[in-house]
Amino acid sequence: NTASETKEETKLPKVASAPEVTNIIEPHKGLNQPPVPLKMERVGENEVNVEMTSQITDIEISKGNMYKAWTFNGEAPGPVVVVKEGDKINFTLKNMDPSIPHSMDFHAVHAAPSKDFIDVMPNESGTFTYPANKPGVFMYHCGTKPVLSHIANGMHGTIIVMPKDGYPNDGEIDREFVIVQNEWYKYNDLDDMTNGVPTNVVFSTKALKEGQLNTNGTASGLVDTPLIAKVGDRVRIYVNNVGPNEVSSFHVVGTIFDDVYIDGNPFNHMKGLQTVMLPASGGAVVEFTVTKEGNYPIVTHQFNHATKGAVAILKVTKD
Amino acid sequence: NTASETKEETKLPKVASAPEVTNIIEPHKGLNQPPVPLKMERVGENEVNVEMTSQITDIEISKGNMYKAWTFNGEAPGPVVVVKEGDKINFTLKNMDPSIPHSMDFHAVHAAPSKDFIDVMPNESGTFTYPANKPGVFMYHCGTKPVLSHIANGMHGTIIVMPKDGYPNDGEIDREFVIVQNEWYKYNDLDDMTNGVPTNVVFSTKALKEGQLNTNGTASGLVDTPLIAKVGDRVRIYVNNVGPNEVSSFHVVGTIFDDVYIDGNPFNHMKGLQTVMLPASGGAVVEFTVTKEGNYPIVTHQFNHATKGAVAILKVTKD
Amino acid sequence: NTASETKEETKLPKVASAPEVTNIIEPHKGLNQPPVPLKMERVGENEVNVEMTSQITDIEISKGNMYKAWTFNGEAPGPVVVVKEGDKINFTLKNMDPSIPHSMDFHAVHAAPSKDFIDVMPNESGTFTYPANKPGVFMYHCGTKPVLSHIANGMHGTIIVMPKDGYPNDGEIDREFVIVQNEWYKYNDLDDMTNGVPTNVVFSTKALKEGQLNTNGTASGLVDTPLIAKVGDRVRIYVNNVGPNEVSSFHVVGTIFDDVYIDGNPFNHMKGLQTVMLPASGGAVVEFTVTKEGNYPIVTHQFNHATKGAVAILKVTKD
Numbered sequence: 001n002t003a004s005e006t007k008e009e010t011k012l013p014k015v016a017s018a019p020e021v022t023n024i025i026e027p028h029k030g031l032n033q034p035p036v037p038l039k040m041e042r043v044g045e046n047e048v049n050v051e052m053t054s055q056i057t058d059i060e061i062s063k064g065n066m067y068k069a070w071t072f073n074g075e076a077p078g079p080v081v082v083v084k085e086g087d088k089i090n091f092t093l094k095n096m097d098p099s100i101p102h103s104m105d106f107h108a109v110h111a112a113p114s115k116d117f118i119d120v121m122p123n124e125s126g127t128f129t130y131p132a133n134k135p136g137v138f139m140y141h142c143g144t145k146p147v148l149s150h151i152a153n154g155m156h157g158t159i160i161v162m163p164k165d166g167y168p169n170d171g172e173i174d175r176e177f178v179i180v181q182n183e184w185y186k187y188n189d190l191d192d193m194t195n196g197v198p199t200n201v202v203f204s205t206k207a208l209k210e211g212q213l214n215t216n217g218t219a220s221g222l223v224d225t226p227l228i229a230k231v232g233d234r235v236r237i238y239v240n241n242v243g244p245n246e247v248s249s250f251h252v253v254g255t256i257f258d259d260v261y262i263d264g265n266p267f268n269h270m271k272g273l274q275t276v277m278l279p280a281s282g283g284a285v286v287e288f289t290v291t292k293e294g295n296y297p298i299v300t301h302q303f304n305h306a307t308k309g310a311v312a313i314l315k316v317t318k319d
Numbered sequence: 320n321t322a323s324e325t326k327e328e329t330k331l332p333k334v335a336s337a338p339e340v341t342n343i344i345e346p347h348k349g350l351n352q353p354p355v356p357l358k359m360e361r362v363g364e365n366e367v368n369v370e371m372t373s374q375i376t377d378i379e380i381s382k383g384n385m386y387k388a389w390t391f392n393g394e395a396p397g398p399v400v401v402v403k404e405g406d407k408i409n410f411t412l413k414n415m416d417p418s419i420p421h422s423m424d425f426h427a428v429h430a431a432p433s434k435d436f437i438d439v440m441p442n443e444s445g446t447f448t449y450p451a452n453k454p455g456v457f458m459y460h461c462g463t464k465p466v467l468s469h470i471a472n473g474m475h476g477t478i479i480v481m482p483k484d485g486y487p488n489d490g491e492i493d494r495e496f497v498i499v500q501n502e503w504y505k506y507n508d509l510d511d512m513t514n515g516v517p518t519n520v521v522f523s524t525k526a527l528k529e530g531q532l533n534t535n536g537t538a539s540g541l542v543d544t545p546l547i548a549k550v551g552d553r554v555r556i557y558v559n560n561v562g563p564n565e566v567s568s569f570h571v572v573g574t575i576f577d578d579v580y581i582d583g584n585p586f587n588h589m590k591g592l593q594t595v596m597l598p599a600s601g602g603a604v605v606e607f608t609v610t611k612e613g614n615y616p617i618v619t620h621q622f623n624h625a626t627k628g629a630v631a632i633l634k635v636t637k638d
Numbered sequence: 639n640t641a642s643e644t645k646e647e648t649k650l651p652k653v654a655s656a657p658e659v660t661n662i663i664e665p666h667k668g669l670n671q672p673p674v675p676l677k678m679e680r681v682g683e684n685e686v687n688v689e690m691t692s693q694i695t696d697i698e699i700s701k702g703n704m705y706k707a708w709t710f711n712g713e714a715p716g717p718v719v720v721v722k723e724g725d726k727i728n729f730t731l732k733n734m735d736p737s738i739p740h741s742m743d744f745h746a747v748h749a750a751p752s753k754d755f756i757d758v759m760p761n762e763s764g765t766f767t768y769p770a771n772k773p774g775v776f777m778y779h780c781g782t783k784p785v786l787s788h789i790a791n792g793m794h795g796t797i798i799v800m801p802k803d804g805y806p807n808d809g810e811i812d813r814e815f816v817i818v819q820n821e822w823y824k825y826n827d828l829d830d831m832t833n834g835v836p837t838n839v840v841f842s843t844k845a846l847k848e849g850q851l852n853t854n855g856t857a858s859g860l861v862d863t864p865l866i867a868k869v870g871d872r873v874r875i876y877v878n879n880v881g882p883n884e885v886s887s888f889h890v891v892g893t894i895f896d897d898v899y900i901d902g903n904p905f906n907h908m909k910g911l912q913t914v915m916l917p918a919s920g921g922a923v924v925e926f927t928v929t930k931e932g933n934y935p936i937v938t939h940q941f942n943h944a945t946k947g948a949v950a951i952l953k954v955t956k957d
């Protein structure tokens with residue numbers, strides 16, 4: 001009986017195979033810029049300086065499958081940015097890409113896109129200032145044309161704007177995680193990105209504090225290295241589906257979301273959800289309790305996507 | 320004029336053709352286990368025993384297209400399970416499959432998946448206990464790897480946890496139905512399940528009381544045998560999209576949902592919806608009034624899916 | 639550097655190429671019926687007469703790509719219909735198509751579909767009466783079989799039922815627009831409509847008042863001719879995703895929705911959304927403020943669809 005089961009499982013599509021020929025543009029060949037840490041400095045009660053890079057960095061999407069990603073700060077998704085409701089953001093993009101312009105579109109801010117989200121030329125820097133006056137879990141991404149190529153090649157991430165008055169249950173939260181869902185397509189293949197199905201759909205986690213786990217969007221990263229909680233913990237996840245193309249049906253196996261805030265705004269309160277629907281670019285804050293020790297898989301319940309990598313494990317231990 | 324209309328309709332894709340060669344695993348060949356009724360017994364004010372089987376049973380998805388389904392209790396989707404908010408569920412899975420382990424993941428309960436949702440070996444039984452302490456319309460499914468194969472081959476269904484204090488309009492409801500949406504793919508073809516589009520998208524209804532209509536997920540079952548209501552009835556549908564892959568845009572032609580409760584939780588109240596968005600695994604309670612006699616089609620308004628079978632008829636008569 | 643960028647952009651899939659051979663049915667060949675204006679007349683405090691046509695009219699989906707659309711009133715999407723909550727609608731469909739029956743399914747009304755949404759034969763008229771007693775942004779479409787062909791060939795549009803007591807912020811709105819999202823497939827190819835991916839996904843705007851911009855669903859119409867607003871304006875969009883198959887992740891770059899009403903019902907209030915999830919046929923009212931001059935792209939953030947045309951520009955000027 002076990003034999004037939006094993007045979008069946010070997011039919012799993014090989015999602016990890018590296019393409020023989022890739023579409024790497026000439027100036028990116030051989031380029032692998034080491035990740036540059038996000039720079040963030042609070043310069044006033046309601047003002048922060050944020051400096052990020054656009055750069056070309058190899059990401060191992062799955063075992064042996066290297067993707068020469070277009071990234072923010074050498075991560076894909078990029079590092080999480082956390083500010084407070086009411087902050088003015090002074091943002092600098094340092095474009096380390098030798099050949100392609102890049103830009104930054106923060107969904108968290110009010111800005112004139114044609115001025116504040118404009119292209120920064122190769123080897124140049126651009127500085128922009130805008131307010132983040134709505135709380136929530138927002139996507140950011142490169143907005144340079146063709147936008148789909150820039151997002152799908154890795155230029156996406158999450159900015160959290162913490163609500164001025166917090167979330168209703170802030171005092172009861174034992175653990176907080178950020179989880180980002182993104183898709184990967186054939187390397188820099190705009191036709192596949194436009195008309196195909198994703199090669200991989202993946203999760204990553206991003207560190208809210210120094211020393212916390214911080215990963216790229218890979219097919220098994222959060223299965224090989226699980227997130228950790230303790231029995232009885234109330235867990236909060238800031239979740240964001242950065243696409244570029246697919247919606248997400250975000251679900252944690254073995255529990256039910258006690259409280260959900262759509263796009264992370266405290267006003268958009270739902271209770272007792274098994275699964276939260278995330279549009280492309282959509283976010284949420286979800287809170288739940290883990291009552292017994294064991295492993296709790298986290299998935300998009302669009303199971304073709306879970307099969308392609310969108311699974312994380314939350315490991316719950318007794319002490 | 321009628322001639323050209325007829326010609327046009329013959330172009331409908333043949334979704335009913337049975338595949339010549341199938342992927343039936345050796346121990347399932349020739350196996351067709353008769354449906355075993357769900358066993359359910361209330362053993363205390365807040366405690367129920369539920370016993371289900373996993374078994375291999377032929378389902379006629381569309382005229383002449385037999386699918387040797389992996390099922391719960393010989394139905395696909397499985398039988399609806401109804402408990403009350405606050406119930407402890409003592410659940411037994413009797414695995415009648417001679418060759419493959421199966422398991423049960425109830426979205427309605429708090430449990431440690433790695434212990435409480437574990438595999439039950441062929442020809443064995445497993446018993447698990449967990450609380451159902453949130454009201455709603457939840458998916459259940461087999462969680463054995465590869466999960467997508469187990470769900471897509473038929474191992475899914477709906478568990479309703481009735482809210483302790485009921486729904487706001489319980490006193491005004493004249494008819495209640497359960498409708499489940501699921502997809503079918505090429506037989507046991509994990510590559511098609513992962514990268515293809517569904518061969519059929521279908522609805523089924525499940526009996527809430529003995530003697531009510533109870534069907535499998537088939538391409539025209541609920542068109543050939545409609546649901547029935549009377550003029551002036553306020554109708555409630557417990558709807559659940561069990562996927563495995565697609566989201567649903569659930570809609571009833573000719574009316575508007577007066578009240579919708581997302582995932583069936585009374586807190587998540589919306590009004591006046593034409594269509595309710597269901598993520599993969601998502602549920603809802605929808606209530607509406609039928610004001611005139613006639614046939615009201617029920618569809619997912621993702622019309623490629625309706626074209627593939629996701630249509631039911633609600634027949635409204637005068638007396 | 640600019641050279642490589644340019645080279646990259648030439649890889650954009652050619653979505654505009656006209657098919658060499660089309661599937662035009664015989665009686666439609668050479669037929670191009672000029673648009674007939676929607677007739678609408680208020681005949682009582684709570685009663686309106688609405689007269690529409692079904693007709694065959696060429697629509698230029700993208701530069702040089704003519705689609706012999708099946709339309710309401712020669713537009714695809716059809717003209718926006720605006721009534722008031724509580725109105726009785728006396729609706730006449732004048733079927734100018736010489737060969738195919740058509741019909742009208744308004745999501746805004748209570749009706750018996752098998753009587754009130756029935757086929758009107760070629761060169762005939764049908765009159766139907768039904769109430770519009772729920773406020774919101776609703777889809778309408780032809781419901782003649784095969785429904786997917788009729789919708790995908792262009793027979794869809796939006797009916798707005800204005801709430802009796804208005805929306806909470808009616809007094810603060812400076813600009814109002816209607817935006818409709820729809821998909822185009824290979825010409826009249828039901829297999830492509832059922833199993834393929836859209837050739838184009840597009841936006842259109844519909845005039846709420848005489849003299850306002852009113853467009854068909856084309857790949858670059860609202861980029862070539864932007865919507866217009868002024869700095870500081872609070873803008874409202876009545877948005878409707880008429881599909882037929884895809885969901886939408888509706889987003890305005892550079893701003894955040896202050897207030898969202900799902901399906902346009904004032905009860906379904908959300909705040910601070912970056913993106914609103916629209917099921918197939920779903921609608922919403924979204925309100926936001928534009929704080930600086932410049933161009934604000936409007937997209938579905940399912941970026942494969944934006945790449946296929948679902949982009950509009952909101953041009954914000956100082957005075």
Ligand SMILES: [Cu+2]
Pocket residue numbers: 054070101102103142143144150155
């Ligand atoms: Cu970029």
Ligand SMILES: [Cu+2]
Pocket residue numbers: 251253301424426458460600
């Ligand atoms: Cu599940």
Ligand SMILES: [Cu+2]
Pocket residue numbers: 373389420421422461462463469474
């Ligand atoms: Cu199973």
Ligand SMILES: [Cu+2]
Pocket residue numbers: 570572620743745777779919
């Ligand atoms: Cu409809």
Ligand SMILES: [Cu+2]
Pocket residue numbers: 692708739740741780781782788793
């Ligand atoms: Cu029609």
Ligand SMILES: [Cu+2]
Pocket residue numbers: 105107139141281889891939
């Ligand atoms: Cu964006």
Ligand code: NA
Pocket residue numbers: 184185186192196197198199
């Ligand atoms: Na791909």
Ligand code: NA
Pocket residue numbers: 251252253254255256274425426
């Ligand atoms: Na769960």
Ligand code: NA
Pocket residue numbers: 503504505511515516517518
């Ligand atoms: Na298929």
Ligand code: NA
Pocket residue numbers: 570571572573574575593744745
């Ligand atoms: Na309807």
Ligand code: NA
Pocket residue numbers: 822823824830834835836837
């Ligand atoms: Na197509």
Ligand code: NA
Pocket residue numbers: 106107889890891892893894912
């Ligand atoms: Na935005």
Ligand SMILES: [Zn+2]
Pocket residue numbers: 100101144145146643646
């Ligand atoms: Zn570029």
Ligand SMILES: [Zn+2]
Pocket residue numbers: 168266269
């Ligand atoms: Zn609340």
Ligand SMILES: [Zn+2]
Pocket residue numbers: 255256257258288289429
């Ligand atoms: Zn819980």
Ligand SMILES: [Zn+2]
Pocket residue numbers: 005008419420463464465
């Ligand atoms: Zn298995």
